[in-house]
Amino acid sequence: MISHNFGKVAVLLGGRSAEREVSLQSGQAVLDALIRSEVDAYSFDPAEQALEDLLRQSFDRAFIALHGRFGEDGTIQGVLEWMRLPYTGSGVMSSALAMDKWRTKLLWQAVGIPSPRYVLLQADSNFEEVSELLGLPLIVKPAREGSTIGLSKVTHKNDLLPAYQLAAQYDALVLAEEFIVGKELTVAILGETPLPIVRIEITGELYDYQAKYVSNDTQYFCPSGLSDELELEIQAQALRAYNVLGCHGWGRVDLILTQTGQFYFLEVNTSPGMTGHSLVPMAAKTAGISFEDLVMRILDLSHVE
Numbered sequence: 001m002i003s004h005n006f007g008k009v010a011v012l013l014g015g016r017s018a019e020r021e022v023s024l025q026s027g028q029a030v031l032d033a034l035i036r037s038e039v040d041a042y043s044f045d046p047a048e049q050a051l052e053d054l055l056r057q058s059f060d061r062a063f064i065a066l067h068g069r070f071g072e073d074g075t076i077q078g079v080l081e082w083m084r085l086p087y088t089g090s091g092v093m094s095s096a097l098a099m100d101k102w103r104t105k106l107l108w109q110a111v112g113i114p115s116p117r118y119v120l121l122q123a124d125s126n127f128e129e130v131s132e133l134l135g136l137p138l139i140v141k142p143a144r145e146g147s148t149i150g151l152s153k154v155t156h157k158n159d160l161l162p163a164y165q166l167a168a169q170y171d172a173l174v175l176a177e178e179f180i181v182g183k184e185l186t187v188a189i190l191g192e193t194p195l196p197i198v199r200i201e202i203t204g205e206l207y208d209y210q211a212k213y214v215s216n217d218t219q220y221f222c223p224s225g226l227s228d229e230l231e232l233e234i235q236a237q238a239l240r241a242y243n244v245l246g247c248h249g250w251g252r253v254d255l256i257l258t259q260t261g262q263f264y265f266l267e268v269n270t271s272p273g274m275t276g277h278s279l280v281p282m283a284a285k286t287a288g289i290s291f292e293d294l295v296m297r298i299l300d301l302s303h304v305e
Helices: 020-036 073-084 092-099 102-113 126-135 157-168 207-214 228-244 281-284 291-300
Strands: 010-011 040-043 060-063 118-121 138-142 152-154 176-180 183-190 198-201 219-221 252-256 263-269
Touching: 010 020, 020 040, 020 291, 060 291, 073 092, 073 198, 092 102, 092 263, 102 118, 102 176, 102 228, 118 126, 126 138, 126 157, 126 176, 152 157, 152 176, 157 176, 183 228, 183 291, 198 281, 228 252, 228 263, 252 281, 252 291, 281 291
Parallel strands: 010 040, 010 060
Antiparallel strands: 118 176, 138 152, 138 176, 183 198, 183 252, 198 219, 252 263
């Protein structure tokens, strides 16, 4: 049973990551839903307000609607832990791990969770050898960014260095990853329950920032159209991938399903988008959970580790 005794709630939004604009949209949607549910909620932008104000203004808990660095990587979670202020989503360690796609892969490899092959890139890497090892096309991306910021699909070996240079603008840790051809799927997790899978169809080559937040041509299917047996199998493995990282409260697990029925996990988002294009609310709706109820359930799972 969800309690409405949440006290004064800060919706953390905006921030100073590369995903600030998306976070502002997510946070506003969450704030509006909380207010409609008669929660005493207020927006709080850490890029414009001192974090000490969370204590000075007597907030009782925080709904994290921040995306990317300083909001999804364990940083703000550590501050809130120190303040003993309950917050939504995963804790310090799991947030940091999930934000780091390289270390996520290391953990998944250790327990047998399938993920695309990869190579860590540096400025002096032998890019020709990398392209031969992983094959073309391949994906180059910063290890600790979200929303596909700084990501490139490389189809020719001569384009690998410029793709690395782009990704390196966002992170010193850059991955070259095998490109898996298949269906884009995502599994939202609420508490310990996987929600219905969302299948994504794009008109371009990549499910990138444009396809996620701007284009009206991207199509989403929920129900996914997969067989019940396959959907249950993927949901179970997605929950395992999520739990291996120690995630808590809610999140979203992204993967690719090939034509042969093999699936490869890409990443876990510990503070997913809550905009009009966002996938967690879409999955929740298919499960019979309204946006307001989703937000309230997430808030009810807020905690201090």
